[in-house]
Amino acid sequence: MTDAIIDIDRVTKRYGSHTVLQDLCFSVRPGEKLALIGPSGSGKTTILRTLMTLETIESGTIRIDGEPLFQMERNGSLVPADEAHLHRMRTRIGMVFQLFNLFPHKCVLDNVTLAPMLTKGVRKADAERRAMELLDLVGLADKAHAMPAQLSGGQKQRVAIARALALQPRIMLFDEVTSALDPELVEEVLNVMRMLGSTTDMTMLLVTHEMSFAHDFADRVLFFDRGRIVEEGPPDVLFTNPTHERTQAFLKKIIAAGQRI
Amino acid sequence: MEWDWEFVREIMPMLLDGLRITLLATLLGSILAAVAGLGFALLRRSKSRPVARITGFVVEFIRGTPLLVQLYFLFYVLPELGLLLSPLTAGVVGLGLHYATYASEVFRAGIDNTPRGQWEAAKACNLTPYQTWRHVILPQAIPPMIPALANYFVAMFKETPLLSAITVIELMSEARGVANSNYRYLEPMTMVGVLFLCISLIAVPALHLLERRFRPTR
Numbered sequence: 210m211t212d213a214i215i216d217i218d219r220v221t222k223r224y225g226s227h228t229v230l231q232d233l234c235f236s237v238r239p240g241e242k243l244a245l246i247g248p249s250g251s252g253k254t255t256i257l258r259t260l261m262t263l264e265t266i267e268s269g270t271i272r273i274d275g276e277p278l279f280q281m282e283r284n285g286s287l288v289p290a291d292e293a294h295l296h297r298m299r300t301r302i303g304m305v306f307q308l309f310n311l312f313p314h315k316c317v318l319d320n321v322t323l324a325p326m327l328t329k330g331v332r333k334a335d336a337e338r339r340a341m342e343l344l345d346l347v348g349l350a351d352k353a354h355a356m357p358a359q360l361s362g363g364q365k366q367r368v369a370i371a372r373a374l375a376l377q378p379r380i381m382l383f384d385e386v387t388s389a390l391d392p393e394l395v396e397e398v399l400n401v402m403r404m405l406g407s408t409t410d411m412t413m414l415l416v417t418h419e420m421s422f423a424h425d426f427a428d429r430v431l432f433f434d435r436g437r438i439v440e441e442g443p444p445d446v447l448f449t450n451p452t453h454e455r456t457q458a459f460l461k462k463i464i465a466a467g468q469r470i
Numbered sequence: 471m472e473w474d475w476e477f478v479r480e481i482m483p484m485l486l487d488g489l490r491i492t493l494l495a496t497l498l499g500s501i502l503a504a505v506a507g508l509g510f511a512l513l514r515r516s517k518s519r520p521v522a523r524i525t526g527f528v529v530e531f532i533r534g535t536p537l538l539v540q541l542y543f544l545f546y547v548l549p550e551l552g553l554l555l556s557p558l559t560a561g562v563v564g565l566g567l568h569y570a571t572y573a574s575e576v577f578r579a580g581i582d583n584t585p586r587g588q589w590e591a592a593k594a595c596n597l598t599p600y601q602t603w604r605h606v607i608l609p610q611a612i613p614p615m616i617p618a619l620a621n622y623f624v625a626m627f628k629e630t631p632l633l634s635a636i637t638v639i640e641l642m643s644e645a646r647g648v649a650n651s652n653y654r655y656l657e658p659m660t661m662v663g664v665l666f667l668c669i670s671l672i673a674v675p676a677l678h679l680l681e682r683r684f685r686p687t688r
Contacts, residue, residue: 306594312591
């Protein structure tokens with residue numbers, strides 16, 4: 210598949226003797242919204258972390274826009290990527306974390322302007338203007354000068370989304386972004402993501418336990434178990450009519466836990 | 471033996487001169503200890519194994535040997551190897567490096583306490599390693615360490631009399647000088663104690679203030 214923005218080919222990842230990803234293959238079209246679901250420990254978060262280069266892989270190839278992520282070409286052959294290559298590849302990808310990971314010593318505005326100013330040389334005034342637009346987009350323009358500690362979890366996560374957007378990535382990774390939130394704060398974050406999904410052509414990968422959100426939001430759902438894709442398909446098919454028994458068992462458990470799908 | 475206020479008045483200017491040198495040595499030593507301590511802490515975390523190992527060995531070596539021996543080495547042995555340091559320079563280097571090894575442990579703990587998520591967020595923001603240290607890790611790691619560092623600097627201050635052994639004319643040597651030439655030890659030595667105590671007493675509330683100011687908010 211040559212038009213894929215992300216192409217994952219026979220990727221294996223181990224922690225010691227524990228295999229987290231096993232010969233994993235899948236690709237993502239530009240602009241596609243992909244939901245990764247499955248029991249914890251199934252490897253779905255590891256995929257996002259690997260795409261963000263927070264983890265390395267043992268074997269296989271990941272290509273972003275056709276370009277290998279962890280290798281680079283030198284004199285016609287592929288060699289392990291150096292820091293400069295990884296740095297260049299990372300400019301295409303942004304990530305939002307489960308625990309927000311805002312910089313606690315910087316105010317909201319500085320959290321959003323820091324990376325554009327440092328990595329792209331954007332002038333302070335321009336970075337701040339752009340940051341205010343983004344904070345406005347996530348509904349937090351009035352909190353620009355607050356410190357992260359003064360914000361609710363939902364507000365922190367919306368700042369984290371603005372921070373990732375500030376670098377204008379083509380691919381956004383959302384790693385269980387509502388899992389650490391109080392239930393009443395989940396919706397404000399999901400609303401921001403819905404808005405992003407419908408107003409931008411960013412490619413979005415999300416790992417989530419919010420099945421009904423995944424259902425409405427995603428173009429395609431991948432069900433993971435033990436480091437492999439067990440089943441994939443459009444949400445209407447996968448959620449209502451899963452063929453694999455492990456998918457059925459997983460969804461049954463989710464419904465038993467009280468979630469609407 | 472009777473306390474002689476007249477003698478105290480007479481020797482006070484000299485003692486205050488000595489105190490000036492004591493404070494100067496403490497200040498310069500603290501700056502060196504902070505900078506070199508940070509350097510040691512960063513080198514110990516180096517990805518290069520030999521660099522980390524050698525730094526670890528140097529740090530343990532300095533910490534495991536007495537300051538007085540190090541001062542003698544810097545002042546009396548180095549000139550034989552062609553490096554002549556003035557007494558005050560040797561003293562500041564000795565104090566600074568010795569306390570740098572303690573400071574490096576404080577830095578190391580502070581850096582290790584920075585949550586992993588901060589490193590990951592910095593990477594996701596595509597910051598370079600230098601930018602990550604400069605803008606994300608150190609600004610968070612250093613403030614909580616300041617009280618512990620300040621504690622060591624007060625300890626260093628109280629060890630400055632050792633510098634008299636390498637002919638630095640600080641408070642203790644001034645006092646010993648006037649004592650020896652007047653055959654009176656009561657007033658000079660008492661005043662040395664009083665002056666050290668005064669500075670330490672000022673330092674204690676200052677330390678508390680620092681602790682309150684930099685109490686972690688996270």
